[in-house]
Amino acid sequence: MSSEELNIKRKMARQNGIVQPLLTDLYQITMAYAYWKSGKVNDVAVFDLFFRTNPFQGEFTIFAGLEECLKFLENFHYSDSDIQYLQQTLPENIEPEFFAYLKDLTCKDIRVSAIEEGSVVFPRVPLLRVEGPLIVAQLLETTLLTLVNFASLMATNAARYRMVAGKNVSLLEFGLRRAQGPDGGLSASKYAYIGGFDGTSNVLAGKMFNIPVRGTHAHSFVTSFSTLDDLHSVIIRHAETQNSCNLLELSIEWRKRVSAVIDISPEEASDGELAALISYALAFPSGFLALVDTYDVKRSGLLNFCAVALALNDCGYRAGGIRIDSGDLAYLSVLARETFESIAEAFKLPWFSKLTIVASNDINEETILSLNEQGHKIDTFGIGTHLVTCQRQPALGCVYKLTEINGQPRIKLSQDVGKVTIPGHKEAYRLFGADGHALIDLLQRSSEPAPEVGQKVLCRHPFQESKRAYVIPSKVEHLYKVYWKDGIIHTMPKPLHEVRQRVQSSLRTLRQDIKRNLNPTPYKVAVSDDLYNFIHDLWLQNAPIGELS
Amino acid sequence: MSSEELNIKRKMARQNGIVQPLLTDLYQITMAYAYWKSGKVNDVAVFDLFFRTNPFQGEFTIFAGLEECLKFLENFHYSDSDIQYLQQTLPENIEPEFFAYLKDLTCKDIRVSAIEEGSVVFPRVPLLRVEGPLIVAQLLETTLLTLVNFASLMATNAARYRMVAGKNVSLLEFGLRRAQGPDGGLSASKYAYIGGFDGTSNVLAGKMFNIPVRGTHAHSFVTSFSTLDDLHSVIIRHAETQNSCNLLELSIEWRKRVSAVIDISPEEASDGELAALISYALAFPSGFLALVDTYDVKRSGLLNFCAVALALNDCGYRAGGIRIDSGDLAYLSVLARETFESIAEAFKLPWFSKLTIVASNDINEETILSLNEQGHKIDTFGIGTHLVTCQRQPALGCVYKLTEINGQPRIKLSQDVGKVTIPGHKEAYRLFGADGHALIDLLQRSSEPAPEVGQKVLCRHPFQESKRAYVIPSKVEHLYKVYWKDGIIHTMPKPLHEVRQRVQSSLRTLRQDIKRNLNPTPYKVAVSDDLYNFIHDLWLQNAPIGELS
Incomplete structure (x- = not known):
């Protein structure tokens, strides 16, 4: 040279x-x-x-x-x-x-x-x-x-997280905001991937190291919508026919029908949350993945998600699943899976029972072991602080x-x-x-x-x-x-x-x-x-x- | 713009x-x-x-x-x-x-x-x-x-380390090798200084942020010398007269005299260590600061350090002090201070009693509190892992x-x-x-x-x-x-x-x-x-x- x-x-x-x-x-x-x-x-x-x-x-x-x-x-x-x-x-x-x-x-x-x-x-x-x-x-x-x-x-x-989580669960690294500054975060993303994680939320790490990047939306996205009036547009083209579909009308209609199946009153569900999910679905109709714990997973989030997912289905799009970021993850994931299964059966949509459930609240090795014992239904863990700071040591x-x-x-x-x-x-x-x-x-x-x-x-x-x-x-x-x-x-x-x-x-x-x-x-x-x-x-x-x- | x-x-x-x-x-x-x-x-x-x-x-x-x-x-x-x-x-x-x-x-x-x-x-x-x-x-x-x-x-x-250490103790950040990668280390050095540390070992942090940098030598420097024959040069010019001084001869002579004062046989002290300290003193005669725990602080390190420090004094240079990186820091620092005081008195060199004692072995807030209780004689703490990884949280x-x-x-x-x-x-x-x-x-x-x-x-x-x-x-x-x-x-x-x-x-x-x-x-x-x-x-x-x- x-x-x-x-x-x-x-x-x-x-x-x-x-x-x-x-x-x-x-x-x-x-x-x-x-x-x-x-x-x-x-x-x-x-x-x-x-x-x-x-x-x-x-x-x-x-x-x-x-x-x-x-x-x-x-x-x-x-x-x-x-x-x-x-x-x-x-x-x-x-x-x-x-x-x-x-x-x-x-x-x-x-x-x-x-x-x-x-x-x-x-x-x-x-x-x-x-x-x-x-x-x-x-x-x-x-x-x-x-x-x-x-x-x-x-x-x-x-690698330790990968071992306790097992082969069939996806692991995503979500730790950038808690890492030792910018480059600490980049190193964490890179070596988490090497150790067996499937992806990261860190976009720069994705770009620099060619690691899959993943992410949906935050609670602030949901709270930025108060009512259904906050929706400026509600129309989506059908994936195949290209016909206009009104995602709001369809979602409201589906919310009623789902509410009967899972025995939760639509009045209890947050309209701001529904507006946020519709808005997010309009942007990302394929693989729509929604955060469902902003207000109440059972009484609001799941109902709103299922309504929008079924409305999307009418428009030719298949939803991806949900993310739960608080509460009892074992219980809520089982509840979500049961809800998806009831809907799959009620509306003859078998794929609905297989929707992805992502969990992401302060998870460490022990949490995963404990969730394994309790019998969770989580498909993907998003892991931040404990992973990137190596809190245990x-x-x-x-x-x-x-x-x-x-x-x-x-x-x-x-x-x-x-x-x-x-x-x-x-x-x-x-x-x-x-x-x-x-x-x-x-x-x-x-x-x-x-x-x-x-x-x-x-x-x-x-x-x-x-x-x-x-x-x-x-x-x-x-x-x-x-x-x-x-x-x-x-x-x-x-x-x-x-x-x-x-x-x-x-x-x-x-x-x-x-x-x-x-x-x-x-x-x-x-x-x-x-x-x-x-x-x-x-x-x-x-x-x-x-x-x- | x-x-x-x-x-x-x-x-x-x-x-x-x-x-x-x-x-x-x-x-x-x-x-x-x-x-x-x-x-x-x-x-x-x-x-x-x-x-x-x-x-x-x-x-x-x-x-x-x-x-x-x-x-x-x-x-x-x-x-x-x-x-x-x-x-x-x-x-x-x-x-x-x-x-x-x-x-x-x-x-x-x-x-x-x-x-x-x-x-x-x-x-x-x-x-x-x-x-x-x-x-x-x-x-x-x-x-x-x-x-x-x-x-x-x-x-x-x-800032917490600064509070427990008190105002009169110097704090140095030594954590680069244990930080979250390169930039994790740089951030650690910068914000340790902001929080109240006096300097860092991290040279790049010194250059980038204008933070005082500090450091002397490692155990490997000492072990790289086996015998006095490993010394290639032994001559130093007197700081004022510019006359040639033989630092080896002076050090051996002083080792005998010190050994009588502190009742440690010169035969027990490592000649490899003495060679290393002489070599280091030739490079840094002013403020000579030596690591003294490679073999045995009491039986070798202190004796060799004092010998070289007194030899340097004959050549017009004033030594800085010692660093202890293992063992019972309270006991060893008290022993070192007593040794310095005995020598100060025996050879009528009052400044010798004030030599700096640096301690640097796996120190955290609790170690400092415990050393305070035991009554240590440490002037400077070098703190690495616990500081930069914020191990406690x-x-x-x-x-x-x-x-x-x-x-x-x-x-x-x-x-x-x-x-x-x-x-x-x-x-x-x-x-x-x-x-x-x-x-x-x-x-x-x-x-x-x-x-x-x-x-x-x-x-x-x-x-x-x-x-x-x-x-x-x-x-x-x-x-x-x-x-x-x-x-x-x-x-x-x-x-x-x-x-x-x-x-x-x-x-x-x-x-x-x-x-x-x-x-x-x-x-x-x-x-x-x-x-x-x-x-x-x-x-x-x-x-x-x-x-x-």
Whole structure:
């Protein structure tokens, strides 16, 4: 690529987002200077990016954000104004040659290996392994973490909703207004879709990522109409004959007839609501979907909806269904389904019994489980706040740890054993059983031969000496591919819809007890015997001998 | 402004962010079409943007996000590609004239009144009042909510941390890696600063918003050095004499002397850590601030830090202090302070006792309160995850409700009284007592005269008939200013640092018991007698009379 092309590409990347090298913690840059100044420009390091605990009290995580990481690497470049800002911000005595060095910095000498985006992943298994010049690899830390943490958290959350909702229910993401600002909302829409949602209300996300967008109308639309006089037009052309139909007259007539079937007086129903629904039906006659809880689902909303849906039917259009946004969703959805079934029977319109019921009031995983138990009749859930804020656990704790420098392993010790890092350049393998389920993830030193199908492998707990097991894998999957090398994307990340499929196919390889909502079984992550000994030798070398006093 | 200038401005706005009209829920656009098609193009509406409950189990909220709302209004414009996307996405039978209508849409006929950004605000009092063409006002809903919700939540969270930490402690925001993606992180940094933080680690936020940036080094910097041989250079010029100083020799010498004072053997301290600190000190000799918990604060980190700090002192530089990122922060900070004091005395360097102690491990409001009780010696808290994700409550529930259309009031009823909206075009006043504290916020119909100083005002609970009180205000503040009118910003929003000051001055007007962390007293929000009767008359008119059966 010519330097001009590269500049255009970078400029475009910047217009499409803000993932630029200054989106980082200052200490990355101060460390870079200290490394630079202490002659470590040619030092070569290996960093692992991993998390220590699965989110949401679950036992699995979905890895996402890889494509954005690769875009970031591709466009990594300090602009003149970045350099100018750093010159103003860092202490005065910084050597000017350092800024010249930063100015020319790219990721051409970095190599990133990663697990495939959309895969099920587990604690301690590195999601990314970043190798290359110490300074550059260090400068990538915060941004990579930012890109992986929220994406993976969101995709995992969405996948969990998908599991509890089951395959036959549609899931829509409605969370933009409660997300962490504009781009928080965009990321939420994108990764909810990857995790298994079917669409979003976020139009910009639809445009940018080619995600199906969905939506009808709000309560304010209904309350903006007071009486039937608020209707300015009431005529619609018949879908086939093109004859004029008076949707108001038909709706009023149908309201009387429906009212007899479901035993609700038309006087109780709101005329403002009827006017609003007619108005909405005139605009969207095919697949007409109406919000029915503005006044009273039972006494007003359902009656008005059915009247307009049947009037539309007279004009050759088939309605879509209703949305309920408050109240007892199990009860109201059952009531709505029964109403639709009565009407289907009374007026010999079998399709009426299959109308879609959308529910959308402050829904979370537990709500869905509880609705499942109560026996709801909801076809589609619209989920906002709990999904996009990941209310149950709003952050995934990915970390980025140095594991090797100039070929020498590094270990970070901690009084908390859970925080001790696994040193050295490693490979990760997933071992599968004969039934196709994943049995265990195994970390090995990269110098070891890969585990082989049908061959016994000793898998050890990384820190508990007595926890060991032999595994004879029926299939071995090497989890890493090189995604970034020699300054270019080496393996193209898969498009969004394939990553979305990968989430589901990867989840299918997990045993059900690992995925269940309540007290799931932990999936095992082990180290090879060789790596076990390597860790513990290094630990002893590095840990000071204490003194009892 | 010429149309060319306007285009450039819009293009620039888009490059600086993604707050464009498609960042909305699809139903806003489907409603717009239904309104347009039903002849409501000239309808005029009033919407209130407000929340119903203060976050974090508190009794106050900080209003933020106004400046971004105004920028959004200023740049509101559907691009050709937006229109094209909508044409592809909406049903086929949408009339093409609607897209022509959208193409020309701007906010020129919208008027936005708002409370000053940075003010303390309370449930039910509208933060924004949006008036103008129904369709345009409706199209603004989601984006305004997105811009206000997270900004206000974040500013409130930050203000709460500031209150528990007290005035004399510095607060730094370190949350980028755990935020909702890149822009979630930027918003978090910006509104944490507004809420009362002193700086951020986020360099891009520093550059974009002119916020002080802070940071030193990570554990990986320390572990990248194994032995003293890893030091390539050890010479620093004396700050005044410019003579060469050997920082390694001086540090080793000082380590011995310090070790005698604090009774820790130099053999126990890590040489790799000493090498790292020397290397960092060579890069940042003034204000040298070191992370001391990589191996062991007591047996290694403090000793190595003091050695290097004293060596720097010999070279004419004064160190800044330490950061502790794990362990018992109360105990370790006290230990560190005692160590600094012993050294100050032993070597006659009084400034040494005042070195800064930064703490930064998974800190939240409760941690700070608990550290306060234990008597810590921390000068600066670095706060990440809990701050930026607002873990205790990750979303503020602002809503946007229609209160008037074509001069006719609108009320949204609900079986949940808390969700009934206060109808009509209203003004909000804050009434102050003689001691300068805010007593109550009062909503009135806009047609009523403003409350007057020294005149008795009847303040009523909006929904509970018997809850009434007379208030004689010593000061009356009209809470709204017109910020947007005739297509331009009518009142310039204040710059960031003034909004930040406003947060603190506004908080000072609240009584302490309203602000306290545990069981705070609710601040009262009332309606005038006139508005009370107006609400309840309208409620009766709109609520259907049920039938007992």
